[in-house]
Amino acid sequence: xxxEAIAFYVLAAITLASGIVVVTSPNLVHSAVALIPALLGxxxxxxxxxxxxxxxxxxLIYAGGITVLILFVIMLTEGGTGxxxxxxxxxxxxxxxxxxxxxxxxxxxxxxxxxxxRFRRTRRARSGRVFSARTCCCSRGRRSCCS
Amino acid sequence: MITLTHYLVLSALLFGLGLYAVLTRRxxxxxxxxxxxxxxxxxxxxxxxxxxxxxxxxxxxxxxxxVITLAACEAAVGLALILAAYRRFETTYVDDLxxxxx
Numbered sequence: 001x002x003x004e005a006i007a008f009y010v011l012a013a014i015t016l017a018s019g020i021v022v023v024t025s026p027n028l029v030h031s032a033v034a035l036i037p038a039l040l041g042x043x044x045x046x047x048x049x050x051x052x053x054x055x056x057x058x059x060l061i062y063a064g065g066i067t068v069l070i071l072f073v074i075m076l077t078e079g080g081t082g083x084x085x086x087x088x089x090x091x092x093x094x095x096x097x098x099x100x101x102x103x104x105x106x107x108x109x110x111x112x113x114x115x116x117x118r119f120r121r122t123r124r125a126r127s128g129r130v131f132s133a134r135t136c137c138c139s140r141g142r143r144s145c146c147s
Numbered sequence: 148m149i150t151l152t153h154y155l156v157l158s159a160l161l162f163g164l165g166l167y168a169v170l171t172r173r174x175x176x177x178x179x180x181x182x183x184x185x186x187x188x189x190x191x192x193x194x195x196x197x198x199x200x201x202x203x204x205x206x207x208x209x210x211x212x213x214v215i216t217l218a219a220c221e222a223a224v225g226l227a228l229i230l231a232a233y234r235r236f237e238t239t240y241v242d243d244l245x246x247x248x249x
Contacts, residue, residue, distance in 0.1 A: 004149055005148070019160075019164040035184075049195055054215075057212060062187070087173055104159075
């Protein structure tokens with residue numbers, strides 16, 4: 001288990017667990033506060049993906065601005081803690097089925113391109129040298145894709 | 148070894164969670180939180196493709212930056228709408244906001 005794998009799984013667990021709290025908590029303030037670790041988990045994912053600037057912007061704008069704004073509006077509109085009011089409508093099972101279907105569709109689309117798709121970074125030419133996908137045509141002497 | 152598929156699966160699950168929140172919750176602010184989760188899932192997708200499919204490019208991160216900006220503006224406008232509706236109807240539950248229903 002490399003460090004990157006450990007970091008990814010920890011961050012994914014934090015993000016998804018906080019997301020579940022955001023989505024299913026009967027207490028509205030708990031949902032809003034749980035949004036913060038969810039967004040910070042996404043920040044960690046950005047850092048893993050070498051997008052440090054985006055991670056900083058995410059913390060500033062999302063965790064620092066939008067969640068505070070949401071908490072303001074919760075306090076101003078007396079959504080309250082929601083402990084006496086029903087927070088979920090009647091479409092729970094259908095909504096869960098639809099959301100699960102959409103997520104399964106995306107997972108199937110994600111896994112279906114493994115090894116066969118166009119998103120491989122490099123392609124090995126016959127000589128064994130490694131080219132990027134853009135220069136392979138040019139290196140083989142085809143003029144069609146060289147400008 | 149973390150491949151592109153790991154990030155895409157994480158993004159898909161996060162998107163499903165956000166979609167469930169939008170479909171199920173009665174409070175408008177809670178629906179907005181679901182929308183924020185969906186936007187973050189899309190951003191993870193963009194940045195993951197930027198790293199794995201186009202390593203030298205930055206367009207994925209720029210796109211994600213624009214999405215973050217738009218999400219911030221949309222959250223501000225949406226919350227202002229919720230406040231205005233609350234001032235008029237004394238409720239934030241979308242089941243009760245039926246004035247424009249035909």
